[in-house]
Amino acid sequence: MDFGLSDEQRQLSDILGNYLADQLPIDELRAVADQGTGFSDDLWQGLVELGLPGLLIPEEHGGSGLGILDAAVVAEALGYGAAPAPYVASMVMAPLALLRSGDDAQQAAWLPRIAAGEVRLGLGFEILSGGTRAGDIALKDGKLSGEFSGILDGGAATHVLLYLADGWAVIVDTNTDTAELHSATTIDGTRPLTTVTLTDANVEFLDAANDPVAAAQSVLDAGRVMLAADTLGAGQRMLDDAITYAADRVQFDRPIASFQAVKHMCADVVSALEPCRALVWYAAYAQDAVPDEARVAACHAKAHLAEVGRDVARTTTEVHGGMGFTDLLGLHLWFKRIGFDRQVLGGPEHCRHEAAVAQGWAVE
Amino acid sequence: MDLNYSDRHKALQDKVRAFIDANKHEAPSLANVRKKPDRATLAWQHKLLRYGYVGRTVPRQYGGFGAEPDVLESAIISQEFTGAGISGGITNQGISMLVPTLLEVGTEKQRVRWIAPTLQGEIIWCQGYSEPGAGSDLASLKTHAHVDGDDFVINGQKIWTSSAHFADMIFILVRTEPDAPKHRGISYLLVPMDSEGIEVRPLKTMTGQSTFNEVFFTDVRVATDQIVMDRGDGWKVANTTLKYERLLLGDPNKMLNRFHRIVKMMEDTRIGGRRLMDMPEYRDRLLRLQGEVMASKYHGMRLLTEADKGEESGVKRLIVKYFGTVLAHKLSALAVDVMGEAGLAYDLSGLGTEDASLWNSDYMYDIGLIIGGGSSQIQKNIISERGLGMPREPRAEPQKAQKTMER
Ligand SMILES: Cc1cc2nc3c(=O)[nH]c(=O)nc-3n(C[C@H](O)[C@H](O)[C@H](O)COP(=O)(O)OP(=O)(O)OC[C@H]3O[C@@H](n4cnc5c(N)ncnc54)[C@H](O)[C@@H]3O)c2cc1C
Numbered sequence: 044m045d046f047g048l049s050d051e052q053r054q055l056s057d058i059l060g061n062y063l064a065d066q067l068p069i070d071e072l073r074a075v076a077d078q079g080t081g082f083s084d085d086l087w088q089g090l091v092e093l094g095l096p097g098l099l100i101p102e103e104h105g106g107s108g109l110g111i112l113d114a115a116v117v118a119e120a121l122g123y124g125a126a127p128a129p130y131v132a133s134m135v136m137a138p139l140a141l142l143r144s145g146d147d148a149q150q151a152a153w154l155p156r157i158a159a160g161e162v163r164l165g166l167g168f169e170i171l172s173g174g175t176r177a178g179d180i181a182l183k184d185g186k187l188s189g190e191f192s193g194i195l196d197g198g199a200a201t202h203v204l205l206y207l208a209d210g211w212a213v214i215v216d217t218n219t220d221t222a223e224l225h226s227a228t229t230i231d232g233t234r235p236l237t238t239v240t241l242t243d244a245n246v247e248f249l250d251a252a253n254d255p256v257a258a259a260q261s262v263l264d265a266g267r268v269m270l271a272a273d274t275l276g277a278g279q280r281m282l283d284d285a286i287t288y289a290a291d292r293v294q295f296d297r298p299i300a301s302f303q304a305v306k307h308m309c310a311d312v313v314s315a316l317e318p319c320r321a322l323v324w325y326a327a328y329a330q331d332a333v334p335d336e337a338r339v340a341a342c343h344a345k346a347h348l349a350e351v352g353r354d355v356a357r358t359t360t361e362v363h364g365g366m367g368f369t370d371l372l373g374l375h376l377w378f379k380r381i382g383f384d385r386q387v388l389g390g391p392e393h394c395r396h397e398a399a400v401a402q403g404w405a406v407e
Numbered sequence: 408m409d410l411n412y413s414d415r416h417k418a419l420q421d422k423v424r425a426f427i428d429a430n431k432h433e434a435p436s437l438a439n440v441r442k443k444p445d446r447a448t449l450a451w452q453h454k455l456l457r458y459g460y461v462g463r464t465v466p467r468q469y470g471g472f473g474a475e476p477d478v479l480e481s482a483i484i485s486q487e488f489t490g491a492g493i494s495g496g497i498t499n500q501g502i503s504m505l506v507p508t509l510l511e512v513g514t515e516k517q518r519v520r521w522i523a524p525t526l527q528g529e530i531i532w533c534q535g536y537s538e539p540g541a542g543s544d545l546a547s548l549k550t551h552a553h554v555d556g557d558d559f560v561i562n563g564q565k566i567w568t569s570s571a572h573f574a575d576m577i578f579i580l581v582r583t584e585p586d587a588p589k590h591r592g593i594s595y596l597l598v599p600m601d602s603e604g605i606e607v608r609p610l611k612t613m614t615g616q617s618t619f620n621e622v623f624f625t626d627v628r629v630a631t632d633q634i635v636m637d638r639g640d641g642w643k644v645a646n647t648t649l650k651y652e653r654l655l656l657g658d659p660n661k662m663l664n665r666f667h668r669i670v671k672m673m674e675d676t677r678i679g680g681r682r683l684m685d686m687p688e689y690r691d692r693l694l695r696l697q698g699e700v701m702a703s704k705y706h707g708m709r710l711l712t713e714a715d716k717g718e719e720s721g722v723k724r725l726i727v728k729y730f731g732t733v734l735a736h737k738l739s740a741l742a743v744d745v746m747g748e749a750g751l752a753y754d755l756s757g758l759g760t761e762d763a764s765l766w767n768s769d770y771m772y773d774i775g776l777i778i779g780g781g782s783s784q785i786q787k788n789i790i791s792e793r794g795l796g797m798p799r800e801p802r803a804e805p806q807k808a809q810k811t812m813e814r
Contacts (some may be wrong), residue, residue, distance in 0.1 A: 044416065044479060044715075045409045046708040112408055286795055301798040306791035307784070313795060314726040314787075321705035322698070328408045340701070347698030395694035404674075404684050404693075 048116065048324070056116045062089065063124030069373045075127040076232030076376055082199035086128055087160065095130070097158030099138045104154035106138075111265055115272040115327035122276025122384075125376045127233035129196035131269040132166035133157075136195075136262050137204050140166070143258040144212050144249035153214075164214070165197030165224075165237055168206045168263060168388070180207060186221075186243040187213065195266075195387060197237025198226045205239075206262075210255030213246035221245065231383035233376065261330070263388060264341035268326045270384040271341075271348035275316070275323050277377045277384070278352050281359035282312050284374060288363050299362075308358050315351045322347060342398035346391035352381040410708075416479055423487040426458060434493045441618050443573040444497055444528045452497050452528045460484050461496035462526040465506065470523025478714045489660035499570065501525040501532030504648045505578055511647055512636050521576075521597070533600070535565040535579035535622060536645065542567075543785050545580070546590040546642060550624060552581040558628040559583070559596060561604075564621065567779070571607050571620040574600050578648070584639050593641035597633045604628075614771045615755050649781070658731065659700075659707035665738045665769075666700045669693065669745070672762060678747055689745050696741060699734055722794030729786035736773035742766040 048056070066089055075083040090096070098114055100106025114135050121130055134157075141153050156162045169180060169191065180189040187205075194203055203215050203222075215222050221244035226235040252258035286309055289300035299305050326344035329337045356378045360367035367374050385391065399405035412420060435448040444452065455461040456472065463481060465471020474480065488495030496502075506525055509518050524530040541548040550563025561581055571577065577598050584592035600607070604627040609617035635644050673683040673693060683689055706723070713720045743750040743766050752763035777783055791797045 044412055044708070044712065046705065046712040047408065049408070286797065289797065297801065298798060301800060303788070303800055306795075306797050307787045309795055309797065310726075310729075310787035310790040313722060313790060314730045317723055317726055318699075318702035318706035318730065321709045322702040324408065324709075325701070325705040328410070332408075332410070343694075343698040343701055346694075347702060350695070350698075392691065395691055395698070398697070399690055399694055404670075405687075405690060 046321070046324075048112075052113060052116050055113060056120050059093065059095075059117060059120040060123060062093065063120065063126055067124055067126060072125060072127065072233075072376065073373055076125075079228040079232050079235055080198035080226060081127050081196070081232075081234040082129060083127055086126065087199075090126075090128055090130075091160030096134045096138075096160050098134060099142075100154045100158045101142075104150060105158040106154065110327075111135075111268060111330040112324060112327040114265070115268055115323055118269040118272035119276035119279075119323070122273035122278075122380065123280045125233050125277060125280070125380050129163050129165070129199065131266050131273070132194075132196035132204075133163045133200070135269050136166050136266045137164035139265050140204055140206075140212055140249060140258075140262045143261060144210075144252040144255065146251040149247070149249060149251070162201045163196065163199060165194045165200035165203040165217075165239075166205075166266075167191055167194035167197075167203065167237075167239075168259075169208060180205075180241075182207075183243075185246070187215065187241045187246045188243055190238060190240050192236070192238040193387070194237040194239060196234070197224055197239070198235045200224070200237070203237075203239055204249075206259050210252070210257075210259035212249040212255075212259065214249065215239065215241065215244050215246050219244070229383060231376075231379040233380060234383055236387070260338065264338055265330055266388050267341045267345035267394065268323065268330060270388060271319075271326065271344040272323050274348040274352040274381050274384040275319055277380045278312075278316050278319075278348075278355040278359075281355060281374065281377050281381075282309065282316060284372075285309060285312070285359040285362035288366070292364070299364075305362060308362055312355050312358050316355055319348055319351055338401045339398050342389075342394040342401065345389065346394040346398070349385035349391040349394075352385060356381045412479075412483070416483060419480055420483050420487065423460065423484055426460070427487060427491050427493055430454070431491070431493050437492065437494055441570070441616075443531060448494075448497060449528050451494060452526075455496045456526060460488070461502075462506075465510065465522060465526065469510075469518050470526050478711055482711050485658075486660055489658075489664050492664065497528050499531060500534045500578075501530065501576070504534065504651045505532050507651050508578075508644060508648045509635070512644055516632070517597070517635065530576055531570060531574045532576045532578060533568050533571040533574035533622075534648070535568055535571075535577045535598075537567045538564060539566050543782060545645070546593065548580055548582060548593065550579070550581050551585065552583050552594065552596065554583075554631060555628075557631055559594075559631055559633070561596070561598070561624045561627040561629065564623050566621050567610075567619045568607075568622045569619045571600065571622050572609050572617065576600060577622070578635075580641050580645055583641075587639060590642045591639050593645070594638050595635040595641040595644040596629060597635065598627065598629045602627045602629065612771075612775065614768050615753075616768075659703045662700050662703055662731070662734055662738065665735065665742075666697065669696075669738060669742050672742065673745055676746070678749075683745050686745075689741075692741055692744075696734075696737060699737070703731060703734060722790060725786070725790045725794045728780065729783050729790065732773065732777045733783065736770070736777060739766055739770040739773055743770050 094107055095117060097106030098109050101108045138157055141150055180191055191205055197203060200217055202217055204212060206212050217224050221242050223240045224237055226237045229236050289305050290298055292299045323344050326340035329340040360374060360378055363374060366372055400407050433451060435451050459472035459474055462471035463474045464476045467473035485495055502525060506522055509522060536545055538548050538550060552559040552561045577600055579596050579598055580593050581596060582592050583594040604625040606623040608621045610619055610621060611617050676683045710720050710724060746763055750763055753767045754764050792799055
């Protein structure tokens with residue numbers, strides 16, 4: 044038994060962490076966040092060079108064929124840097140959707156282009172679209188019409204992958220007159236939520252899965268694990284910043300880090316956050332290796348990280364005093380990132396309910 | 408990441424399972440902890456020792472099973488017993504804390520003399536650290552001992568001494584070097600509880616039971632070779648013991664077991680015709696705790712892997728006592744809450760047989776575990792200072808050459 048990351052996984056995390064620390068200074072990050080598209084061309088090119096879009100794509104299709112745990116390691120590093128990059132949907136969920144619900148020809152057509160960074164897919168679930176404006180989507184003569192909201196990574200998407208009821212998935216080209224994207228700015232400048240309005244749009248069906256609902260769920264679960272990992276990274280960043288700030292800031296002639304109240308805030312944060320890391324790792328690993336527990340683990344990782352993340356975000360902001368509340372430090376970018384992770388693909392209450400259903404403790 | 412056991416570990420797991428299946432009818436009730444072991448408990452302990460499920464890595468010459476240390480083996484054994492809800496042997500301060508301490512720092516003579524009977528449950532120990540004036544600030548303890556001929560002569564008072572009312576021996580911290588800085592003036596002695604001059608007065612706790620005591624020492628004599636390490640080394644020895652105590656508190660297997668009991672209760676119990684599990688408010692609380700229990704479980708596996716590889720776990724290990732004991736209390740609180748008015752029932756004679764009394768007892772005892780062995784606040788000092796590298800609290804009044812010594 045070996046519960047932990049491999050040397051390669053640690054390396055992956057270091058390489059990406061260092062890359063973001065160098066290439067995404069706070070001013071740059073702030074500039075991208077102010078636009079609200081969740082996309083920066085430079086950063087995108089960098090991530091493509093690092094091979095991230097092909098992470099989960101099999102080698103025969105131009106990727107590196109790694110697993111969900113590797114993807115979670117990446118998600119954590121991206122969260123640590125609050126990287127404004129289409130990752131969860133474009134690089135994780137969409138490739139998985141194609142692998143699970145696309146036929147051979149579709150995989151051969153799409154996966155190499157995703158791996159090469161030529162296309163970027165936003166992704167949404169009709170049943171989940173934030174619970175706000177559930178799309179009244181209609182399919183007629185193979186063409187799709189209606190409004191579909193709550194799309195992840197839609198800010199600079201070339202296509203969107205939409206999960207309709209019953210696990211049916213379609214890909215829509217957004218570069219046509221029949222599909223109109225509208226990205227709403229969210230609390231989190233590093234990632235927008237997008238609505239697509241379709242008027243008799245041509246769609247490509249992904250219908251090769253034997254059990255479309257289970258396939259759709261597994262894609263959803265993988266996305267939830269990524270969001271949990273993102274919160275983990277963002278939370279860790281906020282804790283690290285709080286400890287550094289507290290060591291530098293002097294009040295009453297001593298660093299505030301020497302005040303017990305401040306120390307205990309940080310101790311509370313690390314005591315809640317550190318066990319989350321093991322939960323995220325396990326949930327990620329389970330997606331590939333423990334199918335029986337994959338659902339429950341993903342729901343719990345998502346829900347638990349959402350709850351812990353909220354406390355971490357608040358407490359570490361408090362440690363910074365008034366500075367934490369200003370725009371100056373940019374700390375709020377991580378605060379908001381954690382808030383975004385909490386709500387999308389099902390909030391904690393929703394995820395816990397799904398975990399209860401999966402264990403036979405509740406009906407849907 | 409690979410959660411499969413090696414063939415050797417798998418084989419051990421099968422063996423333990425088969426053992427439990429074949430022998431569980433002999434296992435003593437789990438409710439018998441915190442009491443002097445009865446005949447069934449002792450017989451079970453002896454059997455577990457023979458099979459190597461207790462004292463597994465203790466060398467044979469000290470009465471153990473003599474297996475090579477392997478943290479995974481120990482973890483598998485503990486998981487199987489806890490998972491089956493079967494006693495995995497006596498857990499008391501002697502076995503869990505003193506034995507590993509003697510193995511680490513005791514003399515050959517002390518190991519030969521004390522370890523085997525302790526493992527067999529024939530010698531029960533209690534831990535004499537805390538005093539009325541020395542709780543969290545343990546190193547300020549005042550009970551003292553001076554040498555007279557071949558003996559130490561002990562005078563003073565201990566408090567909160569669990570099990571002292573039936574213990575055979577006490578490992579005790581006393582001040583032997585009054586002129587040394589406070590943490591270097593302490594010694595660690597092993598003293599028979601039937602020594603002349605020891606008086607034990609039980610203290611009733613909020614659970615209604617008397618699990619701990621005041622222990623008074625008046626001119627109690629004990630031979631000078633009953634010291635562990637040297638005069639003035641007591642603080643070092645005590646920290647060795649405490650390390651083992653904190654591992655004992657916050658055990659994720661225990662949490663998992665509790666969680667499963669609550670699930671079963673919520674599935675089986677109806678109030679007003681409705682299954683508890685069908686009440687969404689309680690169910691969501693259950694699910695919230697499931698997330699925490701899972702985090703704690705996998706965190707434990709991560710620590711286990713690090714220990715297996717000989718890696719330092721740092722802050723990851725320091726947080727366990729704090730979050731583990733608090734989580735345990737949240738679980739017993741949920742159990743009590745879901746029973747509604749029925750959850751108020753509390754009858755000491757019903758401990759071990761009946762849900763409400765048992766859960767209420769845990770619900771209260773858990774507070775004791777949050778406080779004992781270093782309170783949550785002390786844990787947070789340790790986590791932030793040693794784990795996160797934050798600066799120590801400036802001392803109120805500077806005392807020469809002293810570190811903050813906290814337990
Ligand atoms: C169930 C139980 C069993 C026990 N068994 C034993 C035993 O077998 N042997 C033994 O020797 N002892 C035993 N103890 C004693 C236990 O170790 C002490 O109770 C504990 O160390 C706290 O000391 P205290 O009770 O004097 O509380 P105090 O030290 O007076 O603490 C009171 C409060 O002040 C806080 N506090 C104190 N110092 C600080 C600080 N520096 N920073 C922040 N907050 C602080 C504490 O967190 C606590 O909330 C047991 C206790 C319990 C509850």
